[in-house]
Amino acid sequence: MSDEYAISGEYLHLLSEPAWQALRTPVTKALGGAVGEATLLDVGAGTGLGTEVLAAAVPDTDVVAVEPSPVLRAVLLSRMAAQPDLRQRVTVVAADALGADLPARLGAVLAMNMIGHLDPDGRRTFLRRIAERLAPGAPLVLNLQPPAEPTPVPFSVFGTVPVGRHTYEGGGSAEPSGPDTVTWRMRYRVLDADGTVLHEDHADYRWHVTPAEVLLADLAEAGLTGEVGPLDVVRAVRRS
Ligand SMILES: C[S@@+](CC[C@H](N)C(=O)[O-])C[C@H]1O[C@@H](n2cnc3c(N)ncnc32)[C@H](O)[C@@H]1O
Structure with missing residues (x-):
């Protein structure tokens, strides 16, 4: 799996x-x-x-x-x-x-x-x-x-957390991908002290809206x- x-x-x-x-x-x-x-x-x-x-x-x-x-x-x-x-x-x-x-x-x-x-x-x-x-x-x-219906969710940053001189940032958006599903596209970033993006990751997952x-x-x-x-x-x- x-x-x-x-x-x-x-x-x-x-x-x-x-x-x-x-x-x-x-x-x-x-x-x-x-x-x-x-x-x-x-x-x-x-x-x-x-x-x-x-x-x-x-x-x-x-x-x-x-x-x-x-x-x-x-x-x-x-x-x-x-x-x-x-x-x-x-x-x-x-x-x-x-x-x-x-x-x-x-x-x-x-x-x-x-x-x-x-x-x-x-x-x-x-x-x-x-x-x-x-x-x-x-x-x-x-x-x-959320969402309670399979509707698009515009991108937003969910949170930022500093650790040492780096800041970890998570955000995402969602698109409908079926009659009762959305696909979330998550974006994770590691930022340096001056805001430079050191690393960026993306992860998609399917979510059954309920x-x-x-x-x-x-x-x-x-x-x-x-x-x-x-x-x-x-x-x-x-x-x-
Ligand atoms: C967003 S995380 C939430 C983790 C934790 N419950 C929390 O609230 O911090 C979703 C969790 O569901 C787990 N998960 C995904 N599919 C699952 C399944 N079929 N059965 C049980 N857990 C599942 C994931 O591995 C992950 O740990």
Whole structure:
């Protein structure tokens, strides 16, 4: 399987940190009701920014972090292993959302910034797999990401982060590429102190747009009741 994040993997962690500073509070709130006696799961864990929030929200509980990209998994594994508490608790699994061997009972599930990687059938299968295993009252936490329709998104710079004398910059644009997909064209740059572009990378990936009403309907079909909260964080629990 090719690694969709082979190019962006160098930049993703650094450029995702500011977004996760904003997400930490709504995601922690959405994780309320997690069941500490069952395993916690982060699907498409990336470099572990959400895994850390999940582990902090439910202390002393085992966490499984599923991540298909080798380059992101290397960052994830290194970061988890560098923190004594997480080194004990977090098991990193090389698999994707549909192929991963999931624990029988889940105390909370995080799937942030990843649902658009799944096509509609894959999304529904994934939600059913989670719903079957979620403990009563335990939350599945995921999010909506723009665009909600397959419309063009003009180029913009998403963020810049200085490290040493270099500044890392990430930006992108999207074009419709199917009835429910856009293709994001990401641009990553490394700038010198005087603004000279030292390095530029591009990465394209396909994203299945998922409007709120479609996601909520898919959650309902899987037996889950979902609610959209601040920063488009979605919390779903099993219907009782
Ligand atoms: C934008 S990153 C988000 C990473 C992390 N969840 C975060 O919010 O920082 C999307 C993640 O989804 C993962 N991913 C892509 N396709 C996937 C699939 N089919 N199953 C599980 N994860 C997938 C990618 O490897 C990547 O880690």
